[in-house]
Amino acid sequence: MMKSLVKQGWRPALVIILLFLIWELCVQLFQVPTWLLPAPTQILEVGITEWGQYSHHVWATVQLIIVGFLIGSSIGILVAIGLHLVPFLKQSTYPLLILSQNIPVIVLAPLLVVWFGFGMLPKIIVITLVCFFPIAISLLDGFRQTDRDLMHYMQMAGASRKQLFWKLEWPNAMPSLFSGLKISATYSVMGAVISEWLGASEGIGYYMTLASSSYRTDRVFVAILIIVALSLLFFIFINWLEKIVIRWRSSGEGGSSETS
Amino acid sequence: MKHLEVKQINQTFGDVHVLNDVSFSVSEGEFVSILGPSGSGKSTLFGIIGGLTIPNSGDVLLNGNSIKGKRGSISYTPQTPSLLPWRSILDNVLLGQEISGRKDRAKALEMIERAGLSEYKDAHPHELSGGMKQRASFIRSVLSPQSLILLDEPFSALDEFTRTDMQKWLLSMWEEAKRSILFVTHNIEEAIFLSDRIIILSPRPASVLNEYKVPFDRPRREELLLTDEFLQFKKDIYQDMRLAHTT
């Protein structure tokens, strides 16, 4: 995997380096003021020298992401299982679930602040809400896509509802679950940062609002960089987890979930 | 007492009349084939025997007891190999036993060895060829505790040579396992080569058109396929089915 990454990755990497070079040159050439657009080298310098001052913000956000993601995906998984096993529940709530996806969770955030204040709770609720949907929907989809012949075999062999679920439907839905988890992983980073914008006393989102209100554009860029890195790391982690859990897929099928 | 008795089954799906008063039986240890054109309702019939579908009328008796609508009484091998892609071959083969309770790994390993799949016992299904998957699927049926095995066109997706090999293999396994087998196919030659008795279904709505006792001795060899007697027998059945198809 590492090898193919290097093999396919060098071209986009080159483009990124080139972009940074042009950026650097333009800033130097036209003497753009730092508060408007700092050069990449300046951003890097601030990022490294001030690490001690903002690192606790990073850890606070990482904690928030992990807690939110764990709660959000657990609820997503439980809801999907519940809706799948109780057809009546699914029939009555699935359309609502799909509709509710059209509500941007961000618009609910101020309301959550009103109800729950500025503590951890409203932030976790925001992350839970953004994580929950992709997981519940893709897991339900995975359950629905269970092969009919396999189903018939299991039923004729006399499998109970419990056996059908644990021996067939659940493992069958694993790839779908992971494509949901991957979407939620990136969403949860976004959810954490936005919830911190709305009101917090620490976290990378809070650090970002502080920096922008004092025109420390270089620090804003540092924050952006860290958020991108967190998103990427989280995504890679889920990808790695998927490779561990789903070893049985032939290489031909492997690419299907990468598209999402 | 017959091992399996299918009594006057009628089945319709909406306006489509699929099975029309179908009756036949299978004796203990017998190999019976159901021969019928595609779409005549063979898989539907298996679904009824397996308890998946409840027929509009009629009954299914196993050792004299009704199993209509009761699942888990027979062992079934579907048209496609239907192995669970996330399980190793060994775990797949044990699935039938797992569902009904007791696992016998030693027996499973022995059967895998006899099927020539030892090398693949820890492999996943996607690493196997079509023939190997069908063998694994059949072993799963034989290992299951139920005494009657239903096979639904298990070899229809295989090429000619693999199919003949698989038929010989199936016969050798059956002669040893002493189980009753109900085998579905639309291939006349396959039905004659394998069975003690052949039940011919008419096109939809399917009813039992005719029944043949296969006169050839066992164990049967591949050479049988080219003898005059075999070809004549095949011709008779073919004409029977042809006639039903045109009228």
Ligand SMILES: Nc1ncnc2c1ncn2[C@@H]1O[C@H](COP(=O)(O)OP(=O)(O)O)[C@@H](O)[C@H]1O
């Ligand atoms: N659940 C069902 N609902 C409606 N029609 C069905 C159903 N199952 C089978 N059929 C119809 O019954 C006929 C027989 O199908 P099948 O038993 O699969 O035939 P065969 O296995 O002999 O090829 C087909 O025309 C098929 O469309």
Ligand SMILES: [Mg+2]
């Ligand atoms: Mg069929």
